[in-house]
Amino acid sequence: xxxQRVDNALTALVEILVPALDDEDAASLDERRDDALALxxxxxxxxxxxxxxxxxxxxxxxxxxxxxxxxxxxxxHQDTAKADRVSNLLPRLLEQPVLNHKWAILSLLxxxxxxDSDHLDAVALNGHQPRDSSSHDNGSSxxxxxxxxxxxxxxxxxxxxxxxxxxxxxxxxxxxxxxGRRNQSRNEPAVNASDNHGEDDSEVKNMEKPTEAxxxxxxxxxxxxxxxxxxxxxxxxxxxxxxSLPLPVISLLHTLAEPSLLxxxxxxxxxxxxxxxxxxxxxxxxxxxxxxxxxxxxxxxxEIRRAIATINPDEPRGGVGKxxxxxxxxVVWTRDAxxxxxxxxxxxxxxxxxxGGQLITMIHSFxxxxxxxxxxxxxxxxxxxxxxxxxDMLRQWIYNGELxxxxxxxxxxxxxxxxxxxxxxxxxxAPATSVWEDKYKMEENMIPSIVTxxxxxxxxxxxxxxNFIRYSCGDSAWVEAYCxxxxxxxxxxxxxxxxxxxxxxxxxxxxxxxxxxxSKFQLFEHLRALKKYLLLxxxxxxxxxxxSLASNLDRPAGSQQRHTLTAQLExxxxxxxxxxDSPEVLRRLDARxxxxxxxxxxxxxxTLEYKVDAPVDVVITAWASKExxxxxxxxxxxxxxxxxxxxxxxxxxxxxxxxxxxxxxxxSKDWKHARCCIAEMIHFVNQLQYYILFEVIEASWDQLxxxxxxxxxxxxxxxxxxTAYLKAITHKGLLGSARSSVTGARDDSFFTSQxxxxxxxxxxxxxVVDGLYSFSVAEFTRRQEQNARLETGTTKGRxxxxxxxxxxxxxxxxxxxxxxxxxxxxxxxAASPFPISTGALAATTAADSTDAILTALRVRLGELSRDFRxxxxxxxxxxxxxxxxxxxxxxxxMNFNDVYSPRKRRRERAGKTPGTVxxxxxxxxxxxxxxxxxxxNEEAKVGAxxxxxxxxxx
Numbered sequence: 004x005x006x007q008r009v010d011n012a013l014t015a016l017v018e019i020l021v022p023a024l025d026d027e028d029a030a031s032l033d034e035r036r037d038d039a040l041a042l043x044x045x046x047x048x049x050x051x052x053x054x055x056x057x058x059x060x061x062x063x064x065x066x067x068x069x070x071x072x073x074x075x076x077x078x079x080h081q082d083t084a085k086a087d088r089v090s091n092l093l094p095r096l097l098e099q100p101v102l103n104h105k106w107a108i109l110s111l112l113x114x115x116x117x118x119d120s121d122h123l124d125a126v127a128l129n130g131h132q133p134r135d136s137s138s139h140d141n142g143s144s145x146x147x148x149x150x151x152x153x154x155x156x157x158x159x160x161x162x163x164x165x166x167x168x169x170x171x172x173x174x175x176x177x178x179x180x181x182x183g184r185r186n187q188s189r190n191e192p193a194v195n196a197s198d199n200h201g202e203d204d205s206e207v208k209n210m211e212k213p214t215e216a217x218x219x220x221x222x223x224x225x226x227x228x229x230x231x232x233x234x235x236x237x238x239x240x241x242x243x244x245x246x247s248l249p250l251p252v253i254s255l256l257h258t259l260a261e262p263s264l265l266x267x268x269x270x271x272x273x274x275x276x277x278x279x280x281x282x283x284x285x286x287x288x289x290x291x292x293x294x295x296x297x298x299x300x301x302x303x304x305x306e307i308r309r310a311i312a313t314i315n316p317d318e319p320r321g322g323v324g325k326x327x328x329x330x331x332x333x334v335v336w337t338r339d340a341x342x343x344x345x346x347x348x349x350x351x352x353x354x355x356x357x358x359g360g361q362l363i364t365m366i367h368s369f370x371x372x373x374x375x376x377x378x379x380x381x382x383x384x385x386x387x388x389x390x391x392x393x394x395d396m397l398r399q400w401i402y403n404g405e406l407x408x409x410x411x412x413x414x415x416x417x418x419x420x421x422x423x424x425x426x427x428x429x430x431x432x433a434p435a436t437s438v439w440e441d442k443y444k445m446e447e448n449m450i451p452s453i454v455t456x457x458x459x460x461x462x463x464x465x466x467x468x469x470n471f472i473r474y475s476c477g478d479s480a481w482v483e484a485y486c487x488x489x490x491x492x493x494x495x496x497x498x499x500x501x502x503x504x505x506x507x508x509x510x511x512x513x514x515x516x517x518x519x520x521x522s523k524f525q526l527f528e529h530l531r532a533l534k535k536y537l538l539l540x541x542x543x544x545x546x547x548x549x550x551s552l553a554s555n556l557d558r559p560a561g562s563q564q565r566h567t568l569t570a571q572l573e574x575x576x577x578x579x580x581x582x583x584d585s586p587e588v589l590r591r592l593d594a595r596x597x598x599x600x601x602x603x604x605x606x607x608x609x610t611l612e613y614k615v616d617a618p619v620d621v622v623i624t625a626w627a628s629k630e631x632x633x634x635x636x637x638x639x640x641x642x643x644x645x646x647x648x649x650x651x652x653x654x655x656x657x658x659x660x661x662x663x664x665x666x667x668x669x670x671s672k673d674w675k676h677a678r679c680c681i682a683e684m685i686h687f688v689n690q691l692q693y694y695i696l697f698e699v700i701e702a703s704w705d706q707l708x709x710x711x712x713x714x715x716x717x718x719x720x721x722x723x724x725x726t727a728y729l730k731a732i733t734h735k736g737l738l739g740s741a742r743s744s745v746t747g748a749r750d751d752s753f754f755t756s757q758x759x760x761x762x763x764x765x766x767x768x769x770x771v772v773d774g775l776y777s778f779s780v781a782e783f784t785r786r787q788e789q790n791a792r793l794e795t796g797t798t799k800g801r802x803x804x805x806x807x808x809x810x811x812x813x814x815x816x817x818x819x820x821x822x823x824x825x826x827x828x829x830x831x832x833a834a835s836p837f838p839i840s841t842g843a844l845a846a847t848t849a850a851d852s853t854d855a856i857l858t859a860l861r862v863r864l865g866e867l868s869r870d871f872r873x874x875x876x877x878x879x880x881x882x883x884x885x886x887x888x889x890x891x892x893x894x895x896x897m898n899f900n901d902v903y904s905p906r907k908r909r910r911e912r913a914g915k916t917p918g919t920v921x922x923x924x925x926x927x928x929x930x931x932x933x934x935x936x937x938x939x940n941e942e943a944k945v946g947a948x949x950x951x952x953x954x955x956x957x
Contacts, residue, residue, distance in 0.1 A: 021039050226303075228267035242263060256330070259337065288388035342381075353365050360448075392412070417444075475618040528588060533631055535581075559605070576589060595611075621722065637758075641762065663776075695736045710727075760874055883905060
């Protein structure tokens with residue numbers, strides 16, 4: 004039963020391992036499988052026999068049982084000295100208690116001693132003993148040197164007969180082609196080697212095969228990249244190995260060839276030149292490692308020479324094994340050096356496309372992310388040497404403020420000035436601010452991985468601040484003293500000391516710079532002055548200045564004189580609390596005129612200017628000065644409207660107790676409507692001023708103060724805080740970009756244009772109210788004179804008015820027309836941006852009608868009042884859609900009693916541009932105004948006709 008199971012298992016195994024070949028019939032396949040099955044059974048029977056023999060030998064460990072056998076083996080040795088030596092060593096072996104199966108060990112050693120080295124090499128290469136003609140021809144000589152079958156218990160004769168028969172049968176059936184295919188499938192390298200050298204077999208046979216001692220003699224030269232007799236270099240990257248060496252020796256030489264080739268490559272790299280301090284430092288570090296490698300080779304060469312001197316050529320393998328130095332030991336001794344050369348080769352290859360901080364990052368990646376401790380330690384040792392130029396540049400930068408980087412390898416660079424203007428200039432930067440903003444830039448790609456981004460930012464600010472203190476603030480003495488006190492040597496690995504040094508330098512430098520900007524250059528004082536004078540924070544100064552300049556600014560812009568404006572500015576300073584400010588601040592305040600254009604008045608071109616110089620212009624840049632100018636002009640325009648409306652309101656209130664108290668009922672309604680509208684406009688202006696001056700400017704100023712007084716604030720923090728301060732003012736102060744309710748997009752001048760039209764409407768309404776007041780005064784004067792003449796005629800006995808007296812009576816409509824067609828101060832109003840429709844006035848002048856003048860004034864007041872309400876409704880609707888809460892709150896404050904009806908303008912349809920919508924709105928407003936003017940003219944004509952009919956009837 005057991006034999007049947009073994010046969011079935013072997014049959015299944017043979018069917019799996021012996022597949023069918025291409026174009027093979029079933030008979031041939033069955034025959035091959037039968038042969039394989041017979042061979043498997045023979046191998047199994049032989050294995051059983053060997054196991055039984057070994058079991059017998061392992062039990063024969065008693066001296067009585069093996070007494071004759073060693074002597075039998077020793078009789079084979081013809082050398083008596085060797086036989087005596089073996090006889091001496093055998094009892095000592097038997098006395099060792101560690102070994103249990105001594106006879107089996109002696110049998111194995113005896114078998115190995117009888118086989119020559121060539122046979123062992125062939126077995127190692129081919130897996131079996133080569134069978135060629137030479138072996139058959141020299142069979143007699145081999146039989147003389149090999150032990151007899153009776154001497155070895157496990158000999159060829161002891162093999163079972165089936166295995167011998169199978170071997171003979173296989174050799175008889177095998178054809179030359181089958182043998183070649185079998186050899187090729189079993190041992191491809193050996194076949195390739197014989198094919199490569201088969202053309203000149205006689206030359207290979209005659210060539211002397213180098214011994215291991217010879218290879219060891221040449222090995223030190225090979226490891227240094229030098230050619231030798233048996234191991235020559237055919238090129239810079241090729242080492243020729245002897246073709247007659249066995250495969251194990253070739254494998255060892257392949258391993259030893261790697262450091263020799265790497266050494267040649269690294270030697271060329273070290274001798275090459277590099278434009279970079281870090282690259283040169285890397286070459287120096289690799290050169291030092293190569294010198295250490297040469298020291299190892301010198302030690303190895305000494306060991307090899309001592310070993311070769313003790314070699315006995317008569318011993319097996321020339322006695323190399325007993326000498327203590329072999330090729331395998333050389334591989335072990337050079338293993339770490341080979342790993343180091345391999346790493347340095349990778350670094351040298353990567354260094355071709357990197358420099359500076361990039362090169363340090365590449366080497367540091369081996370130390371931080373590699374799992375091999377040897378690689379990490381080797382990279383750390385390389386970093387200690389490679390980072391020396393980097394730390395030298397770092398020390399110069401953080402202690403002297405000087406950039407010593409000739410090859411652009413540091414994390415800070417100094418941009419070269421663009422001569423062709425290819426580099427765009429930031430409009431927020433002035434040329435003087437390039438010392439801080441544009442003189443130095445931080446290179447993100449040059450920051451090595453051995454430092455963090457926060458660390459790099461601190462380093463950049465420290466050096467830039469020291470450089471700014473030295474050259475812009477003129478305090479080089481402090482920088483020199485600081486360098487002497489704080490300078491220390493920096494090197495890789497001392498992280499705690501480096502971080503402490505950077506933190507101390509950062510705090511000291513930033514504190515010194517902020518103190519200089521505050522105490523020496525009075526930066527904070529200049530910021531307060533800008534808020535007081537350009538942002539209208541000094542109320543009494545602005546009120547006095549506007550009152551003194553009102554008469555001059557009403558004239559055309561071309562007639563303005565610079566010296567007159569300067570004199571009025573000095574008068575306003577002396578008459579207000581501004582006189583107590585620092586003379587340095589008042590010296591920088593000046594009045595100037597903007598660019599003139601046709602039709603403008605002095606109000607349109609007047610502005611205040613506050614001059615700053617270096618190094619304050621680093622914070623108050625040219626862009627900041629321009630923003631201050633824009634805000635001042637906007638606030639100045641609002642202040643002018645407030646001043647004009649206030650003057651008109653005072654006149655109306657004063658006249659209500661005098662001249663206007665005697666007017667008839669028709670004019671009293673007009674004045675009631677005018678006073679309500681003026682009060683409405685004053686409320687709008689006051690709320691707008693309050694919002695900008697307090698909700699926007701004061702709130703932003705508090706944020707600026709908190710930012711610049713924060714402990715540890717840097718100059719960059721001051722610049723960013725001041726920029727945010729101005730942006731908040733322009734955005735929330737209705738001067739920046741806003742979201743349009745029509746287009747849904749952001750428009751930079753959206754609210755500015757709306758407020759400009761509303762302010763123009765207010766000024767036009769104020770002019771018409773002044774005309775109405777003049778008309779009322781003229782009418783009051785005419786009535787007073789008429790009453791006086793009536794009383795005079797009554798006293799003289801005459802009733803009524805004579806023609807002469809009537810001819811000298813003043814005409815109120817002529818005075819009103821003259822006043823409406825002129826500015827309040829008597830200047831020509833032809834250039835006024837608020838023209839008053841004079842069609843009705845011209846018609847009534849010809850007809851000499853007072854009611855026509857009053858009708859025209861009523862129509863104009865109504866138009867401006869409706870236009871004001873319409874624009875305010877649109878503005879409030881736009882404020883409702885803004886994302887900012889303060890801007891929404893402004894709309895709530897202006898419409899606290901819901902007197903207005905805010906409405907959102909319809910969004911434009913697709914394909915229409917904002918310009919098209921605005922043009923259509925203007926056309927509709929123009930058509931509407933034209934219709935109203937025509938209606939007013941018709942009413943004036945009707946009134947004149949009725950007046951003429953009344954006179955005719957009289």
